[in-house]
Amino acid sequence: MKFDKDAWLLEAIRIKYIIPREDGTVWRRKWISADLKSMSREVHLIKQRTHKATQRVYFNLTFKGITKSVLVNRVIALAFLPNPLKLPQVNHIDGDKSHNYLKQPTPELVEKWGEYQLEWSTGRDNEKHAHANGLKTGRGSQNSNAKLTAPQVVEIRASAESPSAIAKQYGVARSTIVNILEGKTWIHV
Template sequence: MTIKEVKECLNEDLQGEIWADIEGYETLYQVSNYGRIKSLSNSLGRQEKILKQHIQRDGYKRIQLSKKGQKAKFPIHRLVAIAFIPNPLGKEQVNHQNGDKLDNSAKNLNWMTRKENIAHAHETGLVKKNNNPVIATHLDSGEQRQFKSQTEASRELGVYMKNISNALKGKTTHVGRWAFEYLSDTAV
């Protein structure tokens, strides 16, 4: 496929594709229900075009938008969700229902709380299990809780397992007001 054919394919209309303004960037950019982003034409001669998305180290696609000389990066899944998925309960995170971070179509996304999103990751096997028992100590109350694994602690406390792992490795001191340590030779 030639470069010209690739560009034509990118700008091709997809059946059932719906476009909506990006909040805060009206008249400049739009997002589609399929997760594509386009810049809009203007009176200065800029042509409408589909923008290239970049996959970041965390596996999510992001796009850089510019307005009045200010540039900002946005995760594509959030732009799609804000434009196309009602959020009457004000949930703060966008979940990929099929677990594929690159599938940013509106039909694959839904709003969740942080705790719901973590539970979904565990239920679908997106988070690998770590079966080393851990103790979590609350920094304010001193309460201690024992868990069979980092996975269980993550699910019960509503914090990301990677953050627990970082605390156990000494990269951070605590996670969400909880300090973590491995349980030494005692069954939970």
Template sequence: MDEVWKDIEGFEGYYQISNLGRVKSLPRKILKNNGVEQTIKEKIKMPTKNDRGYYSVRLCMGGDCKTVKIHTLVAKAFIPNSKNLNEVNHIDGDKSNNCVTNLEWFTRVDNIQHAFDNGLNSTIGEKNPRSILSEKDIINIRLKRNNGENLKDVYEDYKDIISISGFRGIWNNQTWKHIQIGECYYDKNNLPC
């Protein structure tokens, strides 16, 4: 694939992103604090990897600096987003592969589901080391809720292991969002809806 470069929105004339996921600073003249003009040469920027495995670069213009994720820059520049989706998914699950052919716009739910289906997110649900409930517990709670049972009655079975506020978060779909009864988000083990 040939490398194609486009201006980064908001940093036109300063930085460009390529369809292969590389970022470069563009040649330009700047005025230093001491009043001396300096020429900046074109340079490929070296990305840094954050604690979640995403690569980002720091972009500066007019004294303002911003750290941005590479995959988001590629998607904004090269992938139409007619549905106005808010997240970018790595199709192969490799966060270092920021090539345009490996990226797609997704909803938050679809992105979580993709990670869940492909075993990419080890911190979600019962895989989270702080989790005290299993996915079967969550399904059971939500089924009881959908069957019209009372929150306080169902909570009686869990009061020794989880606080009422934590339980309400599960009951109201504020936590464990990847498990939705009726939409089969949880169906990693072919569980029935």
């Protein structure tokens, strides 16, 4: 049976063993009994770490005899953001993975990004957001092997010509055009 990490985290939050705050900090009780019926009144700020490769902020949590690495943005979202569509990922709206607070801290940021800093998202929407905001490269025209640009892909999708004619026009293989038209490539555009 697969371990349900979200349920495990929600239980730790529900009984207040960990205490997420809207500012992106997470506090933890000093101790908890094995039966979960008593715990320390004393709380400590959990030390957060940044993963070197991904820049995601996390901490290690031991609860109910299980130790797991936990993403801070996910804990904040689980604690404060409803997820009626059961979306699987949490997106940083401004793209900065160190910003794990719930709401934007200034009126200027609210105007630019909206009230919240975090949102539930699908993997695909998270990818689209990253590309649309210049947070991720290596796809589309950023790929060193790319023969087309995003505006050209938009033109290709709007064209009434046959894939063969379009391929000839842009100097690419017919399969490249077919993959664009079928949504198999350039999905971020």
